[in-house]
Every structure is written in C-alpha cells, then in structure tokens.
Amino acid sequence: MSENVIREKLKLLPDSPGVYIMLGEGGTVIYVGKARVLKNRVRQYFHSTEKPYKVQAMVEAIRDFSYIVTPTEVDALALENTLIKKHKPKYNILLKDDKTYPYIKVHMAEDYPHISITRRVRKDGSKYFGPFMGGVSCKDIVEVAVMVYNIRTCSDSIGEHSKDKKPCLDHHLGRCLAPCAHAVTKEEYAKLVKKTLAFLGGDDEEARHILEEKMKSLAEAEQFELALNYRDKIRMLSLLAGRRITSMPKEVDADIWAYASNGLYAVVSLLVTRHGVMNGSVCFTLDEGAGDRGESFTSVLTQYYASHPIPHELVLEEPFDDDIFAAYCYRKEAHKVEITRPKYGVRRDLLDMGTRNATEYLEKAVSAIAHKGEMTVRACERLQTLLALEAYPKRMECYDISNISGVDQVGSMVVFTDGEADKYQYRRFRIKTVEGANDFAAMQEMLERRLSKLGSDEEDRFPKPQLIVLDGGRGQLSAVKEIFDRLGIEGIDLIALAKQEEEVYTLRSEEPVRISRRDYALKLLQRIRDEAHRFAVHYFRNIHSKRNLASILEEIEGVGAKRRAALMEKFGTIDKIMRADDEELMQVPGISKKLAGTIRDFFDRL
Numbered sequence: 001m002s003e004n005v006i007r008e009k010l011k012l013l014p015d016s017p018g019v020y021i022m023l024g025e026g027g028t029v030i031y032v033g034k035a036r037v038l039k040n041r042v043r044q045y046f047h048s049t050e051k052p053y054k055v056q057a058m059v060e061a062i063r064d065f066s067y068i069v070t071p072t073e074v075d076a077l078a079l080e081n082t083l084i085k086k087h088k089p090k091y092n093i094l095l096k097d098d099k100t101y102p103y104i105k106v107h108m109a110e111d112y113p114h115i116s117i118t119r120r121v122r123k124d125g126s127k128y129f130g131p132f133m134g135g136v137s138c139k140d141i142v143e144v145a146v147m148v149y150n151i152r153t154c155s156d157s158i159g160e161h162s163k164d165k166k167p168c169l170d171h172h173l174g175r176c177l178a179p180c181a182h183a184v185t186k187e188e189y190a191k192l193v194k195k196t197l198a199f200l201g202g203d204d205e206e207a208r209h210i211l212e213e214k215m216k217s218l219a220e221a222e223q224f225e226l227a228l229n230y231r232d233k234i235r236m237l238s239l240l241a242g243r244r245i246t247s248m249p250k251e252v253d254a255d256i257w258a259y260a261s262n263g264l265y266a267v268v269s270l271l272v273t274r275h276g277v278m279n280g281s282v283c284f285t286l287d288e289g290a291g292d293r294g295e296s297f298t299s300v301l302t303q304y305y306a307s308h309p310i311p312h313e314l315v316l317e318e319p320f321d322d323d324i325f326a327a328y329c330y331r332k333e334a335h336k337v338e339i340t341r342p343k344y345g346v347r348r349d350l351l352d353m354g355t356r357n358a359t360e361y362l363e364k365a366v367s368a369i370a371h372k373g374e375m376t377v378r379a380c381e382r383l384q385t386l387l388a389l390e391a392y393p394k395r396m397e398c399y400d401i402s403n404i405s406g407v408d409q410v411g412s413m414v415v416f417t418d419g420e421a422d423k424y425q426y427r428r429f430r431i432k433t434v435e436g437a438n439d440f441a442a443m444q445e446m447l448e449r450r451l452s453k454l455g456s457d458e459e460d461r462f463p464k465p466q467l468i469v470l471d472g473g474r475g476q477l478s479a480v481k482e483i484f485d486r487l488g489i490e491g492i493d494l495i496a497l498a499k500q501e502e503e504v505y506t507l508r509s510e511e512p513v514r515i516s517r518r519d520y521a522l523k524l525l526q527r528i529r530d531e532a533h534r535f536a537v538h539y540f541r542n543i544h545s546k547r548n549l550a551s552i553l554e555e556i557e558g559v560g561a562k563r564r565a566a567l568m569e570k571f572g573t574i575d576k577i578m579r580a581d582d583e584e585l586m587q588v589p590g591i592s593k594k595l596a597g598t599i600r601d602f603f604d605r606l
Helices: 003-011 038-045 053-061 073-087 138-149 186-200 205-220 224-242 293-305 322-333 346-375 377-386 439-451 474-487 520-553 561-571 574-579 582-586 593-605
Strands: 018-023 029-035 064-069 103-106 115-118 127-129 254-261 265-274 277-287 313-315 338-340 395-404 407-417 427-430 467-471 493-497 504-506
Touching: 003 064, 018 038, 018 073, 029 038, 029 053, 029 073, 038 053, 038 064, 073 293, 073 322, 103 138, 103 186, 115 138, 127 186, 138 186, 138 205, 138 224, 186 205, 205 224, 254 293, 254 346, 265 293, 265 346, 277 346, 293 322, 313 346, 322 338, 346 377, 346 520, 377 520, 395 439, 395 520, 407 439, 407 520, 427 439, 439 474, 467 474, 467 520, 474 493, 474 504, 493 520, 520 561, 561 574, 582 593
Parallel strands: 254 313, 313 338, 395 467, 467 493
Antiparallel strands: 018 029, 018 064, 103 115, 103 127, 254 265, 265 277, 395 407, 407 427, 493 504
C-alpha cells in the first residue's frame, strides 16, 4: 500500500478507544496495540520524529493497518491481549509463559470435600492455595493435611449408593475417616475441612504439634521408619516457616513485579507471596517490543494474568495506567486489586529483591537470549532463504505417524511459532480409514482432515501455517501433495525431512536440499521433526497400553482379576502404573506394601 493511501486512512481514524493492528508484507500482523484515542495514537507512528530502534524498524515494515473500535479502553486492553495471543506479532513483547504452576485444591462443592493438586484454577467454588514455584512440594503439603486431618484424596462420589461400601486401604492406614462408607458424619468431617483450610492458609501450629506427638508415639513403639516419615514432614513445615515474611500480615496475598531492559532484551521478575509466605519466584526473558515501557509492562501483566489468578495486591514500580489495569482485573476476577508502589517497608524490600533478580538475570542471560534468537527467529528467516519459501515460516506444523504392524495407528501434529514449540497448538489424530501398515495413506488421511479445516468455522483453532514439514522423504511428500492438489491448497510451503541423511525434499526440485549439519536452520527442522515423533509415540503408547493393560497385569504374581480391575480403574495406562510409587499403588484396594513392591519390581525388569 502506498504512503498516500496510508495518509488518507490516517485522516479517517476515529476519536474512540480501540485496538490498532499493523500489517507487514503479505498482510502479516506485525504489531497490535491499544489506544484511548485511536486517531492520536496511530498517527504518532508516522510523524517524522526520532524513534527508538525497535519502533523505527516496525514503522519501516508497515504496509497497511486496520483498527477495531471498542466501547471502553478496558475492552481494548482485553482485545489487544486476545489478538497478541492469536497472532504473536513480531514487534510485540511476548510472554512465552507455557509453564503452569501447581495449586492445592480443596473441592468445596462436594458434601465431603477431597484435596488434590492441580495446575488449572477454575471458578467452581473450590478453594485454591498457590501457586507454588519451587522449594516446597505441593505433594508434601497435601501429605501433611492427610496425615494430620485425615481429609480424603480420592474423588469417589459419596451418597446413599455408597453406604454399603467397604473402607479402602487409606482408612486402615489411619489416613482417611472413610466418609465413602459413612464412617464419619458430615458435621465432623466439615470441622476437619475447616482445620485443613486454616493449615493451608498458613496456620501450621496445630499440625506441627500433632505430627510431633505421632512421631514420639511411633518412636516409643520402635516403628522408626514411620517415625522418620513424620520427622521429614516436621522439617518441611520448618522450611515453610522459614519462608514466612514476619513483617507482612498473614492475610496479604501479593505478586511483586520488577522489570529490567537493555533496549533489545528484557527480563521480568515475579515474586509470589501468599498468606505472608514466600511461595517462590520466577524470571521471564523477553525480546523487547516496539511499545513504550509502560505499554510493554502492561502487556506482560495482561498476558500473564490471562491464564493465572490475580491476587488482591500487585507491588511494582513501573509506570502505567493503574486505573485501566485495575478495572481489567476487577472484570476478570470480580474483586478489587490494589496496585502499590512502596517507598519503604517490607514491600519495598521485596520489590528491591525482585529488581536485583531481574537485573542480574538480564546480565547473565543476554548471551543465552541472543543464542535462542539464532536457534528460533533467525533460523526461520534462514530457512526461508535456503528453501526459497514463499513466506517467513512463522507457523510451522510437522506431522508423524506411529503404529506397530498397522495396529493402533495414530498421527501427531506439532506446531512451532517463530521457531519455538507452541504446545497448546499440538493435536493428535486416530487414523480411522487405513488398515494395515501404510504410512503414506495414514499421512494422507491426517493431512486431509487437518487441511479441510482451513476456511471453516474451526480455522481459529487450526490457523493456516506458512510451512508444513513431514517426517519422511520423497514418498511422503508426493502423497501429501496429492491432498494439496485435491483440496486446492495454496500459500503453504510443503517439505519433508528424511531421517538418515537429513536431506530436505521440496516441491521445487527432484534433488533434495542439503543443509550443513551445523546450520541452525537444519537444527530447527530436526527439533520439530523429533518433537512430532515423540508426541506421536507417546500417544500411541497410551492407546496401546490401555488395550493391553489387562494382559500385562496378568503376568504379575499376586495380582488377580479384582486387583487388575482396580489398577485399571485407578491408573488407566501402563505408563502411569510404571511411574507410581509404593504409596500411590497402595491407594488401590487390595494392594499391600509387599504387593506394591512386587509390582514395581516387575516393571523395573521390563
């Protein structure tokens, strides 16, 4: 689009709040921003004033722009985050937070609530405690709650239908009061749940006292192994107490945010405090975006809290629009969020700690961030050059097939965005129409099912890729080319990577392209190919193990039909049984400590 046309479009911009979208070559989204007044904000980019390097680079890459008017600036902030997540624009600051942190969940909607560990927080009436980012194990904390208050860990439904049920092993081990067998009243159990909630909220004095009494009793009875287990749990509580911030009230839940940047790269530090206890910290490394510092920081917070609960207090120093972000938080969480910029006191000390963490991490991580860029974005750019691709391969998809002699055939689709694994976009396929071991036909079925979603209502879930990579050689490439021709697919490059010689087959030449094994472009193709293979094999093993689980368990001495059925109901797959420890196996009715050891010994020999 010519400069004259852009100038004319600038004159038509409204005085309303909204989101603007900068477009590069081929209509690619390169930047998304929000504005209180669209007319003023967008025009700023095209004024002939000196701009920071990233902003100038973005402006030079603009070929067109569009905008969406929103009712309020809060709506613009929410929409901006949605579009950034969808398009992952080159010049936005992107928080690649694909890690989820564990929470302890008490299922309060149940008549007899049970306790569990989860990585997803929902608005379902349950009580959540966390996140825990390291140092203290959620599993240990849950174990203390079970040992002290006998709250159940099973998710079995409890009602009149279960009144004749026999108590499970946990009851006989003194770890559960067997509400499933109605061995405890709802009122008695509710008192224990209340105490459990207080313990998880930081009141651990009663729990410590009970553990110490039980440890002494077991030691006097010369049950030293059990006594040592209680001692370990007491030490864990001491570790928790050491993380308590004595000058911070127990009712305070706060996230402390600090930001450090050198103009090219940035690091964000997050310290999490819950109930006056330091739950952990984490640093995120980022490529600096084209927005100003306040815009970048707001974008980081919005991206992070899109998938994490927002506490009641945010402690930070960065300047940004507090009122807009607080309104966004209230809309998301339905509670008031206080934003504080402390000058002194414990919050100031925590903020200084976070700032030091971010600054030191940035100094140490600059070379690692630059190396990561070579392996990701610049490797994608090099692929475009080496293979003469139509477009920069922002979204790459790779496909693989897994089966044994044609049995339980499955396919995998893995996605890399800007050269990095985008695991939320991965998909799995059960091959439905192909009989026997025919990888070509299976690949055709999978690609036809996937490509048929382009232009459909499902395209938001299956966006159009710029490059499709096949695990294979010329045969796989020709087979999928037939699907491209049949569906009339255009604008997607198609290549295949052969395993042995690591040669790249394209549609442009009969001869494969050979890329140096030291080239990051080839290493990127190898990473996505190996990830597709891993994902396919993992899916195949789960399906295959479910089908063959009963026959494998028949080989274990002492595991009869009832115990096999109980193991299948509890774990579902061989992989999960193989990873289970003695205590997890002993949660299955009929599995003693001795038999749990027998089961583990059997799988250790496989």
